[in-house]
Structures are given as C-alpha cells and as structure tokens.
Amino acid sequence: MARQDEVLPAQPREGVISIIGPGMRVVGDCETDGTLRIEGKVEGTVRAAKAIVVGKDGIVEGDVVTQDAIIGGRVNGKVIAESRLELQATCSVEGEIRARRIKLDEGGQVSGSVHIGEVKMPASPAVHAPKPTVSVPSPSPSTTVSSSVPRA
Numbered sequence: 001m002a003r004q005d006e007v008l009p010a011q012p013r014e015g016v017i018s019i020i021g022p023g024m025r026v027v028g029d030c031e032t033d034g035t036l037r038i039e040g041k042v043e044g045t046v047r048a049a050k051a052i053v054v055g056k057d058g059i060v061e062g063d064v065v066t067q068d069a070i071i072g073g074r075v076n077g078k079v080i081a082e083s084r085l086e087l088q089a090t091c092s093v094e095g096e097i098r099a100r101r102i103k104l105d106e107g108g109q110v111s112g113s114v115h116i117g118e119v120k121m122p123a124s125p126a127v128h129a130p131k132p133t134v135s136v137p138s139p140s141p142s143t144t145v146s147s148s149v150p151r152a
Contacts, residue, residue, distance in 0.1 A: 022057060029062075036066075038073070045077075056090040069099075082119045 017035045020026055024040035031047040038046065038058040046052055046060055051068040054060055058073035069081040072088040078096045079085060085099035089107035098115045 020058075054091075056088070063095075080119060 015034075017037055018030075018032050020030070020036070020038045020040045020042060022039045026040070026042045027044065029044040029047070030036060030042055033049045035051040035053070036046060036048040037053045037055065038060060039055040041059040041061070043061045045063045045065065048066045050066070051070070052064055052066040053070045054064070054073040054075060056072040060073075060075045060077065062076075063078040063080070064071075064075055065078075065080045067082050068084045069079060070086045070088065071079065071091045071093060073090065074092045076094045079093060079098070081099040083100050085097065085102045087093060087102065087104045087108040087110065089105040091105075092109045093112065095112045096115070097110065097112060098119045100117065100119050102114070102116055104110065
C-alpha cells in the first residue's frame with residue numbers, strides 16, 4: 001500500500017483521448033499510448049499507439065506515426081499508418097505517405113509519394129539518439145502522387 005505523500009504512476013485508461021485544442025501550439029514531439037486529436041498546431045513528430053485525428057483546422061509540421069489516422073487538416077511531413085489512413089476532403093498533406101489501406105475523399109489534396117501495403121511502425125527514437133544519415137529505399141511498390149481532386 002502506498003503512503004499518502006507517495007505519487008503513484010498514472011495507469012493508462014482504455015478509451016482516453018488526448019486533445020490539442022484550437023488555438024493551442026505545441027513545439028516538440030508528442031507521444032501517447034492511446035488516441036490523440038489535434039485541433040491546434042504541433043511542430044514536431046506526433047506518435048500514438050491507437051489513432052491520430054487531425055481536425056479540419058489542425059496543423060502538424062512534422063511526422064505522424066500511428067495505427068490508424070484520420071487527416072482533415074494540414075500535415076507537412078511523413079504520415080505512417082500501420083493499418084488505415086483516411087484523408088478527408090478538407091485535408092492537405094505534403095510528404096511521404098505509408099499505409100496498409102488509404103481512403104482519399106474527393107477534394108483532399110496530397111503532394112508527395114504514396115506507399116500502399118504492409119507497414120511497420122518505426123520504433124520511438126531514444127531521447128538523444130542521433131538521426132540516421134543514410135536511407136535505404138523500401139522494396140515495396142510505390143507511386144508518386146500530386147493530386148488535387150476538385151469538389152463537385
């Protein structure tokens with residue numbers, strides 16, 4: 001049994017959603033074991049074990065790494081979704097996209113390379129790990145896309 005003045009570590013709870021609200025700006029990387037909803041702006045890498053939702057007014061200047069993602073706002077960076085990626089009509093994505101399955105709504109904008117198929121989520125980098133200087137191309141099929149689908 002813990003003493004009254006002792007702080008116990010927080011236990012992750014099922015169904016908890018972390019929110020970066022409208023008007024909020026986060027500079028630095030964000031990581032959660034659950035779901036993260038972004039309605040404000042993040043300048044850094046965003047990682048969530050379950051899902052990331054970028055609302056129509058949300059902005060991510062950095063990479064998005066998760067199991068499932070729904071992008072309605074703007075992302076400038078890699079988007080890696082191990083399972084499913086939904087790109088809504090209001091989205092604008094500039095950068096590499098990797099996902100097992102992708103849905104692009106009419107009106108959504110994508111500029112960059114798109115890789116559809118098996119995806120392995122990259123491990124979280126160590127706090128002070130140096131960034132790699134060499135990249136090896138993936139043997140998976142890829143397509144370069146620059147798209148702006150007009151709305152009817």
